[in-house]
Amino acid sequence: xxxxxxxxxxxxxxxxxxxxxxxxxxxxxxxxxxxxxxxxxxxxxxxxxxxxxxxxxxxxxxxxxxxxxxxxxxxxxxxxxxxxxxxxxxxxxxxxxxxxxxxxxxxxxxxxxxxxxxxxxxxxxxxxxxxxxxxxx
Amino acid sequence: xxxxxxxxxxxxxxxxxxxxxxxxxxxxxxxxxxxxxxxxxxxxxxxxxxxxxxxxxxxxxxxxxxxxxxxxxxxxxxxxxxxxxxxxxxxxxxxxxxxxxxxxxxxxxxxxxxxxxx
Amino acid sequence: xxxxxxxxxxxxxxxxxxxxxxxxxxxxxxxxxxxxxxxxxxxxxxxxxxxxxxxxxxxxxxxxxxxxxxxxxxxxxxxxxxxxxxxxxxxxxxxxxxxxxxxxxxxxxxxxxxxxxxxxxxxxxxxxxxxxxxxxxxxxxxxxxxxxxxxxxxxxxxxxxxxxxxxxxxxxxxxxxxxxxxxxxxxxxxxxxxxxxxxxxxxxxxxxxxxxxx
Numbered sequence: 040x041x042x043x044x045x046x047x048x049x050x051x052x053x054x055x056x057x058x059x060x061x062x063x064x065x066x067x068x069x070x071x072x073x074x075x076x077x078x079x080x081x082x083x084x085x086x087x088x089x090x091x092x093x094x095x096x097x098x099x100x101x102x103x104x105x106x107x108x109x110x111x112x113x114x115x116x117x118x119x120x121x122x123x124x125x126x127x128x129x130x131x132x133x134x135x136x137x138x139x140x141x142x143x144x145x146x147x148x149x150x151x152x153x154x155x156x157x158x159x160x161x162x163x164x165x166x167x168x169x170x171x172x173x174x175x176x
Numbered sequence: 177x178x179x180x181x182x183x184x185x186x187x188x189x190x191x192x193x194x195x196x197x198x199x200x201x202x203x204x205x206x207x208x209x210x211x212x213x214x215x216x217x218x219x220x221x222x223x224x225x226x227x228x229x230x231x232x233x234x235x236x237x238x239x240x241x242x243x244x245x246x247x248x249x250x251x252x253x254x255x256x257x258x259x260x261x262x263x264x265x266x267x268x269x270x271x272x273x274x275x276x277x278x279x280x281x282x283x284x285x286x287x288x289x290x291x292x293x294x
Numbered sequence: 295x296x297x298x299x300x301x302x303x304x305x306x307x308x309x310x311x312x313x314x315x316x317x318x319x320x321x322x323x324x325x326x327x328x329x330x331x332x333x334x335x336x337x338x339x340x341x342x343x344x345x346x347x348x349x350x351x352x353x354x355x356x357x358x359x360x361x362x363x364x365x366x367x368x369x370x371x372x373x374x375x376x377x378x379x380x381x382x383x384x385x386x387x388x389x390x391x392x393x394x395x396x397x398x399x400x401x402x403x404x405x406x407x408x409x410x411x412x413x414x415x416x417x418x419x420x421x422x423x424x425x426x427x428x429x430x431x432x433x434x435x436x437x438x439x440x441x442x443x444x445x446x447x448x449x450x451x452x453x454x455x456x457x458x459x460x461x462x463x464x465x466x467x468x469x470x471x472x473x474x475x476x477x478x479x480x481x482x483x484x485x486x487x488x489x490x491x492x493x494x495x496x497x498x499x500x501x502x503x504x505x506x507x508x
Contacts, residue, residue: 064350069449071237072346074457076259080354087362111476115469122466133462143447147458150465157469158259161476162359165266168483169366172273176370182404187396188306194392195313202384205375207322207367211329214360215313218336221352225343230413231406235344236452238425246344247412248421248452252461254348255453256468262355262363263475269367270482276371277486283376 050092057085065155069144075151079158087166095170104167107160114157121149185226192219204284206275210268217261224250298342305339320375322368330361347453424455 065078090098122133125146130137135146196219199212228247236248272282279287312332319325333356341349403410412418424447447455457465 068454069451071451072235072350072453073451074255074347074454076255077347077350077354080259080351080359084354084358087359108480111473115466115473118466118469122462133466135459135462143459144449147447147449147454150458150462151454154465154469157472157476161263161472164476165270165479166359166362166366168270168479169273169363169370172370172483172486173366182407183399183402185302185306185405186399186402188310190392190395190399191310192313193395194388195310195317197391198384198388199317201387202378202381203375204378205322205373207364207371207373208325208375211316211325211364214329214356215316215332218333218352218356219313221348222336222339225340225345225348226405227402227410227412228345229343229406230408230410233344235346236422237346238422238450238452244408245422245452247418248456249412249418251345251348251453252456254345255351255457256464258348258351258355260468260471262360263472265360266363267475267478267482269363270479272367273370274482274486276373282371282373 046092050088054085054089057081057088061085061159065151066148068151069147075154076158079155080162082155082159083162083166086163090166090170095167095174099167102163104164107163107167110156110160111164114153114155114160117153117156118150121146121153186223189219189223189226192222195219206272206282206284207269209284210265210272213268214261214265217257221254221257224254301342305335305342309335309339320377322373322375323365326361326364326368329364330357333357333360347451421452421456421460424460425450425452 061078061082064073064081065075068074068078086098086102089101121135121138125134125137126132128137128139133146135142138146193216196212196214196216199215200209203209203212228250230244230246233244233246234242236245236251238245275287276282279290281287309332312328312335316325316328316332319328334353337349337353337357340352403412407413426446426448447459449455
């Protein structure tokens, strides 16, 4: 794949835009279609594309496997953390009104970030696991 | 007549669903079964989304100038279901890789034959 | 026939023919590609049915990640589907189930019916009204604490509101499911060493040509 000049060139042009688009979908999920799930999968798709064209080693140097494996748990931790924070601030579990003024909006943003981190990390981890098998063959 | 035309969408979706179902139960190759499961899942999603459509409505994102919106609830249910579906397929494919390593084949009848011999 | 109905019929025909092709093909690589196309067509149809969030997710997940995973497995496993006899029992079961489902749809509301129970339910009105911005007098106390207020969140995308706020508990459970799937794949594939399939099952290579005199 490294020898195909057109593929390499176009991929290098496209990947930053795909990543930027993933973040756009994540943060503008309130005002248009989007949200955590879509953004996570698009982010993972950019990393998968990089791994397909430039090789698994290059992708693992960019996004380390240990980092994504901890990301799998961190997203869920963030989600539950928001719930526990609202409990500590006086409301019920996942009651965003207890998070203060404009609590609903902040709560939804935080929760969607947690979903984004978990979904992106799981997709990248699964791809790495399968690709390692192919490399070991 | 409008009744039949109104139900036409549902019937096509049921045809898709039954095709996926047939692939799951009638084919012996494990990867083919998982692909059939994926087809079945997509057609179930289509059935749910068809329920939420309103004639003359638009996407359930509130904006100026639109009065009729489609039902947001089926979209929410299916968003969850889609990602859970891909998670299921991922775990299924990982199991297929391990089965190939242990049995040397991914045809269901050969695997069962080896199990019976053991 | 209006343009919308034409798009409807074309998309449905393409979907049905792709599904039948997936069932009939034996080459697994072609089947994997067709699955990606099927998911993409499904996403187009979902967009046509006024559900852009779902179309988005289905296109990214079905036509993107799912196809990659099937291709990666085919790369590792390297098999082709063996021909199997058409099973009459399976056909009967499928036709029976299909018949029962069609009988069930006779009770369902017509496509796009504005009087459908899902549309006229009061909860739908609450979901759609949640997009209104909280009014000025609600500063200082939680929105929705006045009776008759409904529940206002102020976000235009009602699907995100329902997903993250009204049904936040379900989304937490679903994130846990994705987490568990990631763990599952890691654990199943951690011990995979993947050697070649059993060499005794391979066809014996043809003997090399005996010599120039033959």
